[in-house]
Amino acid sequence: MARIRLLEINNFRGIKQLRWIPAEGLNCLIGPGDSCKTSVLDAIDLCLGARRNVQITDADFHGLSVTEPLSISCTVGALADRLKNLETYGLYLRNYLSETEEVEDESASTGETVLTVNLTVGSDLEPVWSLVSARAADQGLSRNLSWADRQAIAPTRIGAAADGNLVWRRGSVLNKISEEKADISAALVKAAREARAGFGESAGAQLGTTLDAVKHTADELGIQVGDEVKAMLDAHSVSFSGGSISLHSDKGIPLRALGVGSTRLLTAGLQRKASANATMVLVDELEHGLEPHRIVRLLGSLGSKEDEPPLQVFATTHSPVALQELSGDQLMIARREPGTLNIQTIGSADGVQSTLRSNPEAFLATSVIVCEGASEVGLLRGIDHHRVKLGKQSLTALGVSLVDAGGVSKIYKRANAFLELGYRCHVLRDDDEQPDVDDEAAFLAAGGQVTMWPDNRNLEQELFASLTDKAVGELVQHARELHGDDLIDDHLKSKSDGKMNLSLVDCEIIIDDVEPSTRKLLGLASSHRRAGWFKSVSWMEEAGRRIIGPDLLEDETSLSLALEDLFAWMPDDR
Numbered sequence: 001m002a003r004i005r006l007l008e009i010n011n012f013r014g015i016k017q018l019r020w021i022p023a024e025g026l027n028c029l030i031g032p033g034d035s036c037k038t039s040v041l042d043a044i045d046l047c048l049g050a051r052r053n054v055q056i057t058d059a060d061f062h063g064l065s066v067t068e069p070l071s072i073s074c075t076v077g078a079l080a081d082r083l084k085n086l087e088t089y090g091l092y093l094r095n096y097l098s099e100t101e102e103v104e105d106e107s108a109s110t111g112e113t114v115l116t117v118n119l120t121v122g123s124d125l126e127p128v129w130s131l132v133s134a135r136a137a138d139q140g141l142s143r144n145l146s147w148a149d150r151q152a153i154a155p156t157r158i159g160a161a162a163d164g165n166l167v168w169r170r171g172s173v174l175n176k177i178s179e180e181k182a183d184i185s186a187a188l189v190k191a192a193r194e195a196r197a198g199f200g201e202s203a204g205a206q207l208g209t210t211l212d213a214v215k216h217t218a219d220e221l222g223i224q225v226g227d228e229v230k231a232m233l234d235a236h237s238v239s240f241s242g243g244s245i246s247l248h249s250d251k252g253i254p255l256r257a258l259g260v261g262s263t264r265l266l267t268a269g270l271q272r273k274a275s276a277n278a279t280m281v282l283v284d285e286l287e288h289g290l291e292p293h294r295i296v297r298l299l300g301s302l303g304s305k306e307d308e309p310p311l312q313v314f315a316t317t318h319s320p321v322a323l324q325e326l327s328g329d330q331l332m333i334a335r336r337e338p339g340t341l342n343i344q345t346i347g348s349a350d351g352v353q354s355t356l357r358s359n360p361e362a363f364l365a366t367s368v369i370v371c372e373g374a375s376e377v378g379l380l381r382g383i384d385h386h387r388v389k390l391g392k393q394s395l396t397a398l399g400v401s402l403v404d405a406g407g408v409s410k411i412y413k414r415a416n417a418f419l420e421l422g423y424r425c426h427v428l429r430d431d432d433e434q435p436d437v438d439d440e441a442a443f444l445a446a447g448g449q450v451t452m453w454p455d456n457r458n459l460e461q462e463l464f465a466s467l468t469d470k471a472v473g474e475l476v477q478h479a480r481e482l483h484g485d486d487l488i489d490d491h492l493k494s495k496s497d498g499k500m501n502l503s504l505v506d507c508e509i510i511i512d513d514v515e516p517s518t519r520k521l522l523g524l525a526s527s528h529r530r531a532g533w534f535k536s537v538s539w540m541e542e543a544g545r546r547i548i549g550p551d552l553l554e555d556e557t558s559l560s561l562a563l564e565d566l567f568a569w570m571p572d573d574r
Contacts (some may be wrong), residue, residue, distance in 0.1 A: 002083075002153040002279040003312045004044065005096045005114055006075035006103060008304045009341075011062040013039045017234035018341040023102050025309025026302060027327055028286070029316045029343065031334035032366050032399065036261070036341050037316040041157075041282045044314060047072040047119045047129075048280070050147075050154035056125045066123040067534065072546070073132060075116040076153060076391050084113055084150060091141065092116075092131040094150035105134045117145065149525030155280035160279040204408045208225035259289060287319035288539075293319045305328065323360035328352045335422055346421060351413035355403060365570060370415040375459050376428050377402045378537040381554070382544020383563065392534055398571045406539075410440035421447045426451065426569050428459035454558050459533065465516075466559035470517065478543055479526065479533040488533070491525040 009018040029037040034358060046054055058064050063172040077096055083089060094550045095104040105115050111268040117134035129144045136142065144150070281302065287295050303310040304326055317323070323331065328346040335342050346352055346363065347477040361370050371377045380402055384395045395402070403418075405411040411427060412435055427443065429435070431452045444450065464472060479488055480502075489502040501522055508514045526533040534540040551562045 001078055001311075002076045002080070004074050004079040004144070005098075005112070006049075006073075006101070006116075007040070007044065008071075008073040008075075009040070009043050010042055010071040011065065012070050012072060013060055013062060014336060015039055015043075016062050016339050016341070021311070021344045022314070023329065023345070024307075025331040026299075026304050026313045026326065028198070028331050029334045029425060030318070030323070030331060031364060033283070034542065035334045035336055037334050038284050040341075040343075041284055041314055041316065044074060044280070045157055045282055046118055046127075048150075048154055049157075050151040052535065054127050056121050056127060057421050058125075060121070061458045065518055067237060067570040068124075070121040071118065073116055075114050075119045077112045077114045077392050078113060079113060079528045080152070081155075083115060083145075083441060086338060088146075089115060089131070091136045091139075092135070092143070115145075116549060119447050126554040133406070149534055153279045155282050156459065158281060158283045166308070185471050197514050203390045213418070248531075260327050262289075265290065265294055265301070280314065283313065283315040286315045286317050287322060290402075295319060296325050297568045301323050316501065320360035320363055320364065323356055323363055340518055342422075344425045345419060349417050351410070351417040351419070352414075352421075356419070359401065359403045362401040362403050362418070366399035367426070368401050368415075369426045369428055369566075370403045370405050370411055370416045371427075372405055372408050372411055372429040373535070374404050374537045375532070375535050375540045377404050377538030378534070378567075379459065379544045379548065380428070381537065382541040383549040384547075385541070385545040386549025387567075395570070400570055408433045409437050412443050415448060416446070419448050424571075425449075426566065428452075428566065431456050432458040449569055450524075451562050453562065457523070458527050460527040460532065462518070462562075464523040464526065466557035467548065469509065469512040469514045471547050471554075472514050472522065474478075474547045476505065476509065476522065476537075478547065482539055483531075487531065488525075491528055491533075492521065493532075495525045 003024060004022055007018065007020045007022060009015045014034065018040070020040075029040060033039055034447055056070070058066055061068075075096060084093060086093075092115060093107045094114050094116055095106060095108045096102075096114040097104065097111045103114065103116065104111070118130055120130070130142050131144060133141075146151075148359050151463065212398050268486055283302075286298060289300060299305075302313045302315075309326070311542060328348045329345040332343045333346060335344070346356075369380065371380070380395070388394050405414050408429060411429055415425050415427050416439065425443075425448045427448060427450045429450065429452050431454065437550065440450065453459065457465065463475065467475065476488070486501060492502055500518070504519060505514075505522070526537075527530050533544055552563065
């Protein structure tokens with residue numbers, strides 16, 4: 001089973017330059033729109049696909065620059081014995097060193113024997129496939145893989161129209177399952193004859209008037225047509241081409257009529273069955289047409305959970321379900337930078353795999369805010385909802401994702417992991433408990449930014465210290481609606497040693513004069529470790545949308561200034 005060891009792309013569409021060492025098994029590309037994920041799959045298909053020609057236009061050249069050739073090279077290892085035949089390809093066999101990720105022009109015993117297939121297109125738009133070899137070039141020699149060998153290593157493309165793999169035709173996965181061939185010539189001749197005869201018997205009744213007119217006219221003109229004229233199928237019009245044999249259900253319904261998702265899923269399963277004779281699979285937008293549970297089945301068919309990958313898969317996705325199902329070593333982020341396309345494996349560093357499970361959508365964003373807990377996530381979601389009502393773009397539209405770190409001890413494990421993967425990252429945390437000093441310093445040194453509340457306050461303490469009297473009253477009422485008066489009263493009494501209760505707080509709220517000491521007490525009581533008044537995403541989101549967001553416009557406070565800085569960090573609101 002052939003495997004791509006090295007992919008090199010130059011001057012192709014949005015890719016000025018790419019040098020990538022893909023994984024042995026599943027390579028799932030993620031990244032923002034227009035990051036050339038699909039172009040990577042197209043490049044592999046163009047270079048290794050079993051085709052004699054391709055349609056290339058000026059638009060396929062990077063920046064429409066046809067003065068520099070378009071070049072795609074695939075260095076292929078795990079070669080079958082026939083591809084390592086010295087008499088056939090000896091001059092073109094090369095050596096791949098996995099330790100250094102380099103390819104040498106001479107084959108050697110210390111590395112892997114490989115072949116490098118190159119597709120070059122110049123300004124004349126004529127594609128030229130050839131095997132790369134400096135030794136052959138020095139002798140003025142050039143050749144490509146034989147047609148049979150090209151077919152053997154050609155990848156299977158599972159696209160939106162995957163039904164072509166459910167018929168026996170060139171390149172179909174059905175031809176890779178076994179060497180079986182059906183001789184359809186005799187059957188087709190017999191079927192054609194029966195069809196002609198059968199149609200002729202019924203056509204006489206359907207076209208009788210026309211047939212009588214033809215017979216009468218022929219007789220008048222002395223043209224001998226026999227005793228009668230019949231309408232029968234023309235023998236030359238009954239033709240059968242590639243795809244004449246296809247898969248059908250027990251009721252005779254072509255399986256090509258299945259839905260898009262079912263067709264893609266079945267094709268992937270067949271590709272797995274054909275893995276002994278197949279090479280690679282290309283799947284663009286693997287979630288297309290599939291419900292979440294069938295996305296999982298598709299990935300399973302492609303070998304996502306197996307220690308020994310049965311196939312080398314190149315896929316793209318924007319599905320959080322797919323990210324949750326895959327490991328960090330199977331996910332690669334594609335990012336375009338000036339002059340190059342970079343593909344970086346997410347990997348399994350601290351904080352990555354757990355975040356993939358809990359917040360997979362964050363890896364599909366461009367900017368990430370790592371929040372200390374659920375309350376901070378809810379706060380930002382609620383304020384974001386309020387900002388949208390004011391005509392601002394939402395966090396989602398700006399490419400920002402919120403991640404719940406699950407506590408201050410975990411916050412920088414996740415934040416630093418995102419930074420190392422190239423994401424813009426911001427931390428929002430309380431200040432009553434301190435994180436690891438070195439972790440925070442490393443985060444800031446790497447370009448991360450931090451927002452925290454002043455004076456060693458947590459979020460609830462900051463809210464009750466900064467909000468207006470009116471908003472404080474609304475926040476207390478929100479807590480009462482969530483938990484009932486008794487719990488709120490008990491917490492107030494507990495934190496004040498019985499000196500304060502809910503009735504006394506109500507009095508201050510009614511006269512719009514909430515004392516600083518009462519605000520401090522409300523902050524302590526509401527952040528009760530085991531029964532916090534707003535310690536869930538939905539509870540705090542409602543408070544942020546209905547109370548806190550509108551109140552931020554009322555006065556310049558430490559709360560409003562901190563949030564203003566945080567929202568200023570986000571991408572431009574266009």
